[in-house]
Amino acid sequence: MAASFRRAPDFNRRADLIEAALDCIAELGIQGTTVRAVAAHAGVSNGLIRHHFASKDNLMVEAYRRTIEIITGPPLAIVETEGSAHEKLRRFILASISGPVADPRVLSLWATFISQVPINPAFAEVHRDKYLAYRRACDVLIGEVLAAEGRNQGASERQRLSIALNAVIDGLWLEGCLSAEEIDERLQAEIGIKAIERLLDIKLG
Amino acid sequence: MAASFRRAPDFNRRADLIEAALDCIAELGIQGTTVRAVAAHAGVSNGLIRHHFASKDNLMVEAYRRTIEIITGPPLAIVETEGSAHEKLRRFILASISGPVADPRVLSLWATFISQVPINPAFAEVHRDKYLAYRRACDVLIGEVLAAEGRNQGASERQRLSIALNAVIDGLWLEGCLSAEEIDERLQAEIGIKAIERLLDIKLG
DNA sequence: ATAGTAATTATGCAAGTGCATAATCTCGGC
């Protein structure tokens, strides 16, 4: 029996397998995401996964990395953008709670991996790094906005604002994903902006 | 070989097995939570689980029910309490983001089950019911507070406030659990109250 | 062309999985 297959550059194949893993997790859950299921979904043989990843666990960690990238990528990209501090914060918020990030599938993936964080050091490390990066970007944005307002609050007060801001973003993202069918995305975004305007006592264009 | 064991009333045994299942999920993850692991953790034989639950899946759904009870129990209990609308809302918020609810273990359990909701109808049903109950309690509380303030806002505006309030609660709970070691619980609670005071433009004692 | 290299498949195994079944034991009612 002649095995017929097409070769793919290493990088693409790896990315494809990670994407297939995410599909499996979203559709079948972590339990149903077996090496065989991922391989079948990617249209390759089982053994190929072990050729590209040291272990199934390794593939899962990479899938977690990709998931965080999907979630924090859009907002973090805003930071590099040109614009006033206020405008950037506004777009940062919108990018965090709407668009491709506000997808039930994404929440499901996130939840799957978060549940692994406390019991698997490899996941914990990824979580710590990426979570901090997002938090830091958020803090910087707040600092810039407050500076532009001429408000030089103490570090303590600034931290409070940062925590509250993050809570609104996280909470709206969560709610939006959990009831994506019922809630209008624009309304959701508007609520987010208004809420944060009140919290920080600012106006975001 | 004589098997020696102590009998337990059906209800207690069931509750114990559910608790053992939660322990396993928190310590080993959903993957490590096998029938054998739960039985070992509860100090009983494997077969006993099948005697008390129709299937492992059934046990998992019951464990999900228990988890939601752990999370929404304390705040929902506040609603039945005596006190002014403002005072009740304040305690409701505190019960939602501090105390036994603000536990990384609880978040981990919640995340595990939430990831099952989209792929398992049994979980989806439990989710829908319990989630709605919490949301409704929250809405009623807001309505009472606004009424006490003499503010008769339209249903649309009230819904916005409700969504924002929920977001702050969910977000603070999430953040608090994710970084429970770093954040002081009292500070967290204070931030929550202050944030919601600003959002609703009220004072909560 | 051709040979070497790495990607890919095919196959099998040892361990673990949920669950069915039958035997055994504990306890309450008489």
Place this chain on the structure above:
DNA sequence: GCCGAGATTATGCACTTGCATAATTACTAT
């Protein structure tokens, strides 16, 4: 005391799982 009911254990089976191994194939450099 003892007996029936059902809670509990012991055991095994069919199936799945991750992974190792060896054979096979496609691409690249020369």
